[in-house]
Amino acid sequence: MNAIQLESKFSAMGARMKVREIPSHWRQGDRSWVSPRDFAMDLRRDSNGQFFELRVPTHLSELLEVSVMQALPEERHLLLAVRNGKQFDRFLCGHDEREWFVAAVPGGASSVRQAMDALQPEGVRDALARSQVSSRKRYARKNRAFRRQGEWFFVPEPSFVADEKLVLRNEPLQRGGGKPHMVEQLYRTGGEEVYVTKRFPNGLTPPEYRAMLLNDPAAKRWGWRMMRRNPGVYARGTVRHSDHETITLPFWHRVIMNTETQSRTMARVAFLD
Incomplete structure (x- = not known):
């Protein structure tokens, strides 16, 4: 991984990017890496503002292949690829309105435009087709479709x-x-009705919630609220x-x-x- 080259690609679109290694810990019992097991791509903030951060566990530092598949500096967007053996992840990094953003991209996108297409769900693509939105406007924040x-x-x-x-x-x-x-x-x-708290931000179903309280009665004081998933x-x-x-x-x-x-x-x- 060439951190300097990566940072220069982000710098070209006006952003800062840092690569940070995090110590890995080996659990002898089941012979696996923990804390953390995987890398993470995130946005952080310091006294100079926002920056992109790629956090890499030390046990992956020599295994990850990180590259920029496409950069569009004038549009302040780039597509980042992270490969670990057969595992291949893509992230669209860019600027939207007031802030920088990073979005994990599903599928096999190899360009910024393909990544933007991949992030549009089926209901949105159907609306674009019905409204006959031009390719120039399909990525705008406002058009006839949405x-x-x-x-x-x-x-x-x-x-x-x-x-x-x-x-x-x-x-x-x-x-x-x-x-x-x-x-x-x-x-x-x-x-689906779920119980949500900071410790379980994606929620627990009612049976899961009851099982949690049986196992740990103190969990009742964790500030739960009912939401729909x-x-x-x-x-x-x-x-x-x-x-x-x-x-x-x-x-x-x-x-x-x-x-x-x-x-x-x-x-x-x-x-x-």
Whole structure:
């Protein structure tokens, strides 16, 4: 891994990037690496602002092959590839509105455009086709097919009618333990009820929650709250987030999360409402 070369690619698009090795620990009993087992690509912040950080356990430092598959400095985006033997992970790194971002990309993208396509879920691709959005505008935050704020797409559903008695006000919309997007009016259908706390950001089903309390009664004091996992969600009104410009939805829009959770590195992250 050539850290200097990687850092220069990020620098060309106006970003800082650091590679940090983390000591690995070997567990003799079952002969496996722990703390940590895998690498991580993340965004951190210091006195100089945001920077990208690739954290590499020492037992992987000689095994990982890290490269930039494509860089578009003028658009402030690049596609990073990390290979560990047969395991191949991709990350789209770039700038969106006010902040830098990193998104795990599912599938076999080899360019920035392919990565952006891979992050658009089926419902969004269908909306793009119906609305005949040009290739030039399909990655914009606003076009005829959708509005986008961060990882969330809002697809227009002008004929949708919600039961006003069940419409929630100022509700959080979040993925796993991420910072929530606050929605002025939100309506949900279906999904799975789960108990959520900081220790279990993706939630436990009622049977899992009861088993947890039987095993550890003190867990009852962990500040649980009921949420729905992977529901059908519709939004109307303003959608706010500190990292993004506020958007306003004048009528109901279907809420769809990007496909990042389909990647290996994000497979355990849930859509919570």
